[in-house]
Amino acid sequence: xxxxxxxxxxxxxxxxxxxxxxxxxxxxxxxxxxxxxxxxxxxxxxxxxxxxxxxxxxxxxxxxxxxxxxxxxxxxxxxxxxxxxxxxxxxxxxxxxxxxxxxxxxxxxxxxxxxxxxxxxxxxxxxxxxxxxxxxxxxxxxxxxxxxxxxxxxxxxxxxxxxxxxxxxxxxxxxxxxxxxxxxxxx
Amino acid sequence: xxxxxxxxxxxxxxxxxxxxxxxxxxxxxxxxxxxxxxxxxxxxxxxxxxxxxxxxxxxxxxxxxxxxxxxxxxxxxxxxxxxxxxxxxxxxxxxxxxxxxxxxxxxxxxxxxxxxxxxxxxxxxxxxxxxxxxxxxxxxxxxxxxxxxxxxxxxxxxxxxxxxxxxxxxxxxxxxxxxxxxxxxxxxxxxxxxxxxxxxxxxxxxxxxxxxxxxxxxxxxxxxxxxxxxxxxxxxxxxxxxxxxxxxxxxxxxxxxxxxxxxxxxxxxxxxxxxxxxxxxxxxxxxxxxxxxxxxxxxxxxxxxxxxxxxxxxxxxxxxxxxxxxxxxxxxxxxxxxxxxxxxxxxxxxxxxxxxxxxxxxxxxxxxxxxxxxxxxxxxxxxxxxxxxxxxxxxxxxxxxxxxxxxxxxxxxxxxxxxxxxxxxxxxxxxxxxxxxxxxxxxxxxxxxxxxxxxxxxxxxxxxxxxxxxxxxxxxxxxxxxxxxxxxxxxxxxxxxxxxxxxxxxxxxxxxxxxxxxxxxxxxxx
Numbered sequence: 001x002x003x004x005x006x007x008x009x010x011x012x013x014x015x016x017x018x019x020x021x022x023x024x025x026x027x028x029x030x031x032x033x034x035x036x037x038x039x040x041x042x043x044x045x046x047x048x049x050x051x052x053x054x055x056x057x058x059x060x061x062x063x064x065x066x067x068x069x070x071x072x073x074x075x076x077x078x079x080x081x082x083x084x085x086x087x088x089x090x091x092x093x094x095x096x097x098x099x100x101x102x103x104x105x106x107x108x109x110x111x112x113x114x115x116x117x118x119x120x121x122x123x124x125x126x127x128x129x130x131x132x133x134x135x136x137x138x139x140x141x142x143x144x145x146x147x148x149x150x151x152x153x154x155x156x157x158x159x160x161x162x163x164x165x166x167x168x169x170x171x172x173x174x175x176x177x178x179x180x181x182x183x184x185x186x187x
Numbered sequence: 188x189x190x191x192x193x194x195x196x197x198x199x200x201x202x203x204x205x206x207x208x209x210x211x212x213x214x215x216x217x218x219x220x221x222x223x224x225x226x227x228x229x230x231x232x233x234x235x236x237x238x239x240x241x242x243x244x245x246x247x248x249x250x251x252x253x254x255x256x257x258x259x260x261x262x263x264x265x266x267x268x269x270x271x272x273x274x275x276x277x278x279x280x281x282x283x284x285x286x287x288x289x290x291x292x293x294x295x296x297x298x299x300x301x302x303x304x305x306x307x308x309x310x311x312x313x314x315x316x317x318x319x320x321x322x323x324x325x326x327x328x329x330x331x332x333x334x335x336x337x338x339x340x341x342x343x344x345x346x347x348x349x350x351x352x353x354x355x356x357x358x359x360x361x362x363x364x365x366x367x368x369x370x371x372x373x374x375x376x377x378x379x380x381x382x383x384x385x386x387x388x389x390x391x392x393x394x395x396x397x398x399x400x401x402x403x404x405x406x407x408x409x410x411x412x413x414x415x416x417x418x419x420x421x422x423x424x425x426x427x428x429x430x431x432x433x434x435x436x437x438x439x440x441x442x443x444x445x446x447x448x449x450x451x452x453x454x455x456x457x458x459x460x461x462x463x464x465x466x467x468x469x470x471x472x473x474x475x476x477x478x479x480x481x482x483x484x485x486x487x488x489x490x491x492x493x494x495x496x497x498x499x500x501x502x503x504x505x506x507x508x509x510x511x512x513x514x515x516x517x518x519x520x521x522x523x524x525x526x527x528x529x530x531x532x533x534x535x536x537x538x539x540x541x542x543x544x545x546x547x548x549x550x551x552x553x554x555x556x557x558x559x560x561x562x563x564x565x566x567x568x569x570x571x572x573x574x575x576x577x578x579x580x581x582x583x584x585x586x587x588x589x590x591x592x593x594x595x596x597x598x599x600x601x602x603x604x605x606x607x608x609x610x611x612x613x614x615x616x617x618x619x620x621x622x623x624x625x626x627x628x629x630x631x632x633x634x635x636x637x638x639x640x641x642x643x644x645x646x647x648x649x650x651x652x653x654x655x656x657x658x659x660x661x662x663x664x665x666x667x668x669x670x671x672x673x674x675x676x677x678x679x680x681x682x683x684x685x686x687x688x689x690x691x692x693x694x695x696x697x698x699x700x701x702x703x704x705x706x707x708x709x710x711x712x713x
Contacts, residue, residue, distance in 0.1 A: 006371060010296045013367040021359055021401050028405025028435060032420060035431045077424065078339075118423045124496050175424030 052138060053131040056096050056156045067092050068157065073171040074103060080176035081108040082115065087150075095159040098133065102152045103172065107143035116140045116177050117151075122169040129158040130168060140177065202703050211306070214298030215703060216283045221600075222305050223280025224593070227273050228669070230312065231586075234268035235662050237261045242624075242658035244641050245651050258641035259327035260319065266330030270447065271354045272312055274581070277589045278450040279304075279361045282389050285596065286365065288694040288701065289383045291374025291710045296367035304361040311353035318343035329639060331440065332407065334421035334432040338414045345415065348407045355400045362393035362400075369393075374693075376712035380471065383692055387474050388453030391481045395442045395449075398485075403439040406432065430495050437488035445484045447581065449477060451548075451588030452519055455541050457692070458595050459523050462538035463530025464689035469522040476515035476522075483512045493564045502561045509559040513552065520549055535687075536610030540591030543583055543618050551579025554629065569639075572632025578625045583618075590668065597675050598682035602700030605675040613667040620664055624657030 070093050072086035083106045093099050107113050117137040121127040132138075136151035143149065157168065203209050203218065213219060240261050244252045253261070283301065287294055295301050318325040323341015326332065337344065369382070369390045382390075409420040410432075419425020421432045452473075460467045467473065489497060489505040497505075523545055532538070554576040558564050567573060590613075598604050627650035636647045643651065682699040693712075697705045 009371045010367045013370055014297065014300075014363050017363045017366060017397055020397055021363075023401075024398050025401035025405050028402040028438075029409075031402075031435050031438065032409075032431065035428070035434060039428075116424050122496070125498060173423060177424050 052133055052135070055098060055133055056131075056158075065094070067094055068161070068165065069093075069167045070099075070155075070157070071167060071169040072101065072103075073169055075171060075173040077173055077175045080115075080174065082106060082174055082176065083108060084172070084174040093157055095129075095157040095161055098154060098156045100152060100154045102150050103136065104148065104150055105141065105143070105174065106148040107146060110145050112145055113143050114140050114177050115143065116175045117172045118175065120171045120173070122171065123165060126161060126165050126168045129161040130170065131156055131158060137172065212302070214294075214302050216287050216295045216298070216301065217600075217701065217703065219295075219301050219305050220280045220282075220284030223276045223283060223308075226305075226308060227277035227280060227589075228672075230268055230272035230276070231665070233316070234265050234273055235665065237265040237268065239658060239662050241265060242655040245643070246655040247652070248643055248645055248648050250642055253641070255641045256324055256327055259329075259639060260325035262639050263326045263328065263330050264315070264319065267315060267326075267351075268312070269581070270330070270443075271351075272308075274447050274585045274589070275354075275358060276308060278389075278392070278447075278585075279358075279365075281385075281450065281454070281589070281592050281596075282361075282365055284600065285694060286368055286386055286389060287372065288697065288705055289386050289692055290369065290372060290377050291693050291706045291712065292368060292372030293704065293707050294372075295364050296371055297364045300360050300364050304357045304364065307353050307357040307360075311350045311357065314346050314350035314353065318346045321346070331433075331436055332410060333436070334410060334413065334429050337410060338421070345411065348411045351407050352404055355404045358396050359400050362396040365389055365393040366397070374706065374709035374712055380474070381712070383453070384456035384467065384470070384473055384477075385450065385453030388449040388456075388477050391477050392446050392449045395446050395481055395484065399439040399442040399446075402435065403443075406435045406439065409435075430492075433492050433495065434489070437491045438485075440491065441488040442481070442484040445480055447585050448548075449480065451544070451585050452477065454588045454592045454595075455523060455544055456519075458537050458541040458591055459526050459545075461595075461687050461690045462535060462541070463527045463532050465526055465530040466691075467522070468525035468528075469518070472518055473522055476518040479515040480512060483508065483515070487512065490559055490564070493561050494568045506559055506561045510556065513556055516552060520545065520552075531689075535594075536605070536607060536614055537591045537595035539611060539614040540587045540594065543614065544587045544591065547579055547583030547587070547618075547621075551576055551581075551584060554579065567632065569637055570632040571628040571636045571638055574638050575625050575628035575632055578628070582621060582625065593672065595687075596694070597672070598686045599694060599697075599699050599701055601675050602682055602698075603675050603677075603679035604682050604686075605671050605679065609667060609671045609674075613664065613671060616664040616667065617661060620657045620660030622657070624654050624661050627651075627654045627657075 070091045072089060072091070074084045074086055076082050076084050083104070085104050087102050087104060091099060091101060103117075105115060107115070119132075119135070119137050121130050132153065132155045134152060134154035136153065141149060141151065203215065204212070210218065210222060213222075240253060241258065244250075244258055283295065286292075315325075318341075321341065321343040323343055325343060326337065326347045327340055328337035332347075369386060373382070379387075409418070412418040413420050413422055413427070419427040421427045421429050423429065456467055456473060487505055487509045489501060490509045493502055493505070534542070554572065558567055558573065558576055594605060594610055631647045631650045631654075634647065636643055636651075684698050685695050686699060687695070693706075693710055694701070696710065
């Protein structure tokens with residue numbers, strides 16, 4: 001091999017590998033939507049759907065006689081000046097029936113603020129059977145300084161819920177996402 | 188060592204340039220290899236100093252020496268420095284020195300790129316280390332930089348991310364160079380399946396680096412934009428997910444673990460046959476085992492995350508995939524043992540380090556197998572047992588292989604034999620203190636001591652005191668290594684061309700010290 005063809009061979013390999021480098025950098029970013037879609041489809045990771053679901057059908061309501069426990073947990077994200085509590089700690093529910101409860105939120109800060117709740121379900125395999133017809137987590141809430149809101153939650157558990165699960169824990173983390181009108185979320 | 192080389196070859200028409208700019212402008216693979224190795228040695232003492240601060244604080248329960256934030260930034264920086272500043276550059280340095288000589292090529296394929304790859308490194312680490320002196324301190328959320336914790340540190344975080352970008356660019360450029368060298372610069376007759384295993388393992392390592400370093404670059408870029416530009420990749424408030432960071436990170440992180448050990452396998456596969464005076468047992472199976480380890484490394488990442496709440500099926504998959512890695516690794520260990528079987532073994536310093544590697548790396552491998560068992564891992568997760576595990580595979584694994592390689596090839600680099608007596612003393616003192624340091628960590632880990640904490644419960648006090656004594660012993664015994672290296676660079680008994688009686692390979696056909704340019708005419712390979 002003479003010098004110029006050797007040089008060409010080097011550059012050819014280097015160019016191919018650079019394509020691989022760029023591709024893998026892109027793949028890193030591609031993992032974000034792949035991850036979300038996978039969690040959405042499978043309900044892995046305890047990520048419940050963030051869409052409102054339709055009310056249970058009549059067929060669903062009749063199917064089931066057993067009773068399961070739903071526990072309500074509230075977490076305030078670090079440093080945020082709120083109180084955030086479920087009005088009911090636990091509830092006995094029959095799968096297929098619709099229930100209503102609420103969370104109480106108070107903005108303790110001396111300023112107006114916007115809050116956002118993010119739900120999580122444990123055990124994670126129960127996430128896709130837990131349906132919310134109405135949930136405050138679908139929207140952000142605006143608060144005046146020191147104001148309190150009662151945030152409603154309407155849900156039902158699908159009768160297909162595996163028999164091995166008799167307790168579902170619903171946890172909301174409440175995030176302070178800045179002052180009213182602020183568009184950039186502040187983590 | 189290269190100054191000695193320079194003087195020795197003044198009569199050479201194409202000798203190195205004079206003055207310090209020689210090192211700045213050099214495109215010679217031997218010079219760049221030397222630079223990488225010396226850089227790694229300096230960083231080894233910086234990272235080691237951090238480890239000693241950690242161990243000094245842990246000598247007793249309670250807070251004595253440093254405040255918890257600084258302690259945490261020490262654990263974080265120790266890991267980043269040791270991984271990216273010591274083990275990886277040292278392996279790249281060895282690759283630079285040895286690969287062209289092993290395959291009968293005159294130099295690396297892309298010498299100018301090679302110069303850049305090295306000279307980025309000191310600046311990357313300057314950036315990283317400078318964060319320790321900034322307001323808010325260095326990164327303190329662990330070397331994995333898990334979101335959201337890593338996003339809550341000081342503003343120096345941007346420096347950490349950019350230094351990781353620079354290290355990544357350096358590694359990727361180095362890897363491209365190595366792949367191009369191996370594919371294009373082999374002497375005629377040096378077929379792929381005749382290449383020494385060190386070349387093979389580096390070829391595979393280079394591909395791993397090219398595949399996963401960009402993923403790390405992507406992950407830290409997401410951290411950067413989350414922190415400073417209002418994106419929400421990992422912020423739950425904005426619809427992101429912190430667990431996703433762990434998936435992306437460990438998709439890089441697990442292949443990275445093999446990047447840190449595959450070249451070591453290549454080094455050990457060169458040294459053991461030399462001192463057993465037998466050819467390597469099962470050469471082809473070694474190549475295939477390396478390739479399968481590399482492949483498996485891509486499908487086991489979530490075993491670092493057994494406690495995040497994965498579904499059972501996922502945990503089972505990652506458990507079995509992880510355990511599967513012990514098959515090709517076992518093939519390697521048994522091949523090395525079979526190579527020694529009925530060999531005429533002698534135990535010069537490189538062989539001592541190689542045998543030490545074999546025994547202690549296997550201990551680390553077996554504790555890794557214990558950690559792979561999902562139900563057990565939930566107990567061991569983030570305890571000192573994990574710390575003991577990865578230090579056993581990294582210190583007597585990666586670091587010992589680098590030291591073995593240094594003792595093994597140093598006569599070829601400098602033309603002088605190192606001081607055998609002090610080499611052996613270095614090995615034995617290091618090995619004793621290393622086990623005093625890391626073995627008790629298994630005990631406190633199984634008893635439940637969490638990692639990354641500056642203070643701990645009284646019940647762990649005794650073994651922590653023992654480990655700290657081991658740490659200082661091990662740390663200071665590395666000064667013996669520096670002494671032996673410096674002494675060898677300055678002079679000593681002249682090395683022969685072959686250096687070792689049983690050594691095979693093209694690097695032992697060039698004179699000692701290796702001339703500044705070797706194999707300008709390709710060697711004949713039968």
